[in-house]
Amino acid sequence: xxxxxxxxxxxxxxxxxxxxxxxxxxxxxxxxxxxxxxxxxxxxxxxxxxxxxxxxxxxxxxxxxxxxxxxxxxxxxxxxxxxxxxxxxxxxxxxxxxxxxxxxxxxxxxxxxxxxxxxxxxxxxxxxxxxxxxxxxxxxxxxxxxxxxxxxxxxxxxxxxxxxxxxxxxxxxxxxxxxxxxxxxxxxxxxxxxxxxxxxxxxxxxxxxxxxxxxxxxxxxxxxxxxxxxxxxxxxxxxxxxxxxxxxxxxxxxxxxxxxxxxxxxxxxxxxxxxxxxxxxxxxxxxxxxxxxxxxxxxxxxxxxxxxxxxxxxxxxxxxxxxxxxxxxxxxxxxxxxxxxxxxxxxxxxxxxx
Numbered sequence: 001x002x003x004x005x006x007x008x009x010x011x012x013x014x015x016x017x018x019x020x021x022x023x024x025x026x027x028x029x030x031x032x033x034x035x036x037x038x039x040x041x042x043x044x045x046x047x048x049x050x051x052x053x054x055x056x057x058x059x060x061x062x063x064x065x066x067x068x069x070x071x072x073x074x075x076x077x078x079x080x081x082x083x084x085x086x087x088x089x090x091x092x093x094x095x096x097x098x099x100x101x102x103x104x105x106x107x108x109x110x111x112x113x114x115x116x117x118x119x120x121x122x123x124x125x126x127x128x129x130x131x132x133x134x135x136x137x138x139x140x141x142x143x144x145x146x147x148x149x150x151x152x153x154x155x156x157x158x159x160x161x162x163x164x165x166x167x168x169x170x171x172x173x174x175x176x177x178x179x180x181x182x183x184x185x186x187x188x189x190x191x192x193x194x195x196x197x198x199x200x201x202x203x204x205x206x207x208x209x210x211x212x213x214x215x216x217x218x219x220x221x222x223x224x225x226x227x228x229x230x231x232x233x234x235x236x237x238x239x240x241x242x243x244x245x246x247x248x249x250x251x252x253x254x255x256x257x258x259x260x261x262x263x264x265x266x267x268x269x270x271x272x273x274x275x276x277x278x279x280x281x282x283x284x285x286x287x288x289x290x291x292x293x294x295x296x297x298x299x300x301x302x303x304x305x306x307x308x309x310x311x312x313x314x315x316x317x318x319x320x321x322x323x324x325x326x327x328x329x330x331x332x333x334x335x336x337x338x339x340x341x342x343x344x345x346x347x348x349x350x351x352x353x354x
Contacts, residue, residue, distance in 0.1 A: 002286065003086070003087055003297065004041060004044075004084040004085070004086050005085055005087070006083070006084060006085070007072055007075050007083055007084075007085050008051070008073060008074075008075060010075075011082055011083055011084055011097075012081075013077060013078065013079050013080065013081060013083055014075035014076065014077060014078060014081060014082075014125070015054055015056075015072075015075060015076050015077075015078035015081040015083055015084040015122075016029075016052055016053075016054040016064070016066055016072045016075060017073060017075060017076050018068055018071045018072075018073045018074075019070070019073050019074075020069070020073075020074075021074075021076045023073065023113050027068075028066055028067065028068040029064040029065055029066045029067060029068070030043075030056070030064070030065045030067065031063070031064050032062070032063040032065070033060050033062055033063075033064060034060070034061050034062075034063065034066050034239075034305040035055070035061050035062070035063040036055075036061065037055050037082065038329060039063065040055045040063035040065070040271055041053060041054045041064060041084075041086075043065050044065050044086050045086075047067065048143060049069075050065050050066065050067060050086050051066050051067065051068060051072055051085065051086055052066040052067075052071065052072040052083065052084055052085040052086050053066065053070040053082075053083075053084050053086065054066065054081060054082065054083050054084075055081070055082045056078075056080050056082070056278070057080060058079070058081075059080065059081075059324065060079030063324075068139050071085065072085050078185070086150050086302045087268065088247060088326050090221065099337060101262055106276055151331055157176070158257060158296065159257060160256065160257050160258045161255065161256050161257055161258075165268060166213050167209060167212060167214055167215060167220075168211055169208045169209065169211045169212030169215065169220065169224055170212070170215060170220050172208055173212075173220065173223065174185040178205070178208070178223075178227075179192070179193055179194040179195045179200065179202075179205075180192065180193050180194065180227050181223075181257060181335045182219055183322075189219075189222070190226065190313055191222075191223060191226040191230060193230070197231065197234040197308075199237075200231070202231065202241075202242050203241070203242055203245060204232060205227075205231065206228075206239070206242045206245065206246060207242070207249055209224050209227045209228045209231065209251070210224075210228065210246050210249040210253070210268070211224075211249040211252070212227075212335060213225065213226025213228075213249070213253045213254055213265050214249075214253045214261055215269060216251065216258065216260070216261065217304060220262070225264055225267075225268065228268055228271070229271065232271050232272060232275040233275070234298065235275060235276070236275075236276060237276055237278065239276045239279060240276050240279050241281050243279060243282040243283060243286070244286075246272070247286045248289075248290075250265060250269065250290055251289045251290060253265045254290065254293040255293060256294070257296070259318060262293070262297065262318060263318060263321055264311050266318070266321040266322065266324075266325050267321070269290075269325055270324065270325055270328055270352070273328050274328070275330050275333070279332070280328075280329065280331075280332025280333045280334070281332070281333055281334045283329065283333065284333045284334065284336055284337055284340055287329075287340045287343075288344060288352075290330045291341065291344040291345060294326065294344070294345055295318060295344075296319040296326075297321075297322050298319065298322050298323070298345065298347065299319055299346075299347075300318040300322070326341060326348055327351040328347065329341060330350065330352060331351065331352060337354035338350050
């Protein structure tokens with residue numbers, strides 16, 4: 001049992017001495033400055049020869065760890081001092097072990113690089129499974145020629161994000177709230193409208209259709225992309241006014257990191273800019289929401305091996321789509337477009353002659 005106790009009844013405002021009031025030889029203690037009472041006790045615990053402590057908060061927070069073989073013999077009155085004796089019942093040979101390097105490690109085994117010695121502490125031996133392992137220590141600490149190899153971890157910037165909830169577009173279509181449906185008249189399928197396009201509320205249906213671009217199942221993805229194409233073709237000047245409502249669904253669709261979805265959004269973004277001259281400048285304040293994901297796919301290439309690449313013909317090559325979209329945004333966004341694109345995508349080079 002470890003314990004600190006006063007030499008006499010009083011332990012405050014007293015200092016430690018040996019056999020008499022003047023017996024305070026320098027060989028009786030070790031001195032530590034800028035300490036505290038708890039730290040002073042810790043210094044004593046980690047010194048096997050400690051028989052007591054003397055601490056003074058008045059004198060530079062000084063701590064004296066007494067190691068006099070005969071122990072602390074008595075006390076003298078000293079204001080601001082504390083004197084405590086220390087006792088433990090652990091046997092002298094039962095000290096914890098410490099590992100120190102005694103020679104450089106050049107391909108040697110861990111046990112050859114380290115030896116153990118008795119350290120003056122009464123806490124007992126380390127368990128065998130607590131001894132430091134070579135894999136737990138870096139090469140800078142060991143000085144070894146080779147360090148353990150760490151397995152690379154993927155950052156996951158291209159990891160596809162699974163949708164957490166159903167899109168509002170799907171719910172509206174299943175409830176019958178959207179004025180469009182699939183028509184199979186003639187060859188193939190197409191989107192038919194229940195009302196004239198010039199009578200539709202673009203502020204309501206444009207954000208819903210853009211949110212539907214995140215859909216991966218049929219017929220929802222087809223309805224969203226083809227419905228947007230119809231509205232952009234006939235919207236004219238009404239489209240620019242809806243741009244602020246389209247930013248968040250565009251950002252959400254791009255952040256899915258699903259390559260077919262991202263390609264679909266880029267094509268819609270190009271059609272959006274071409275639909276009206278005012279749209280390009282209206283998008284400039286929202287580049288910080290839309291463009292960050294472009295950095296991920298700007299240098300994306302496919303078909304670099306001997307296989308045939310059909311993505312270019314299918315308009316699915318994300319690297320080329322990103323470059324085309326950025327050039328279109330710059331050419332239609334006015335004089336502030338390039339500097340805002342460059343701020344978000346530092347590697348972008350202007351396509352305009354200045």
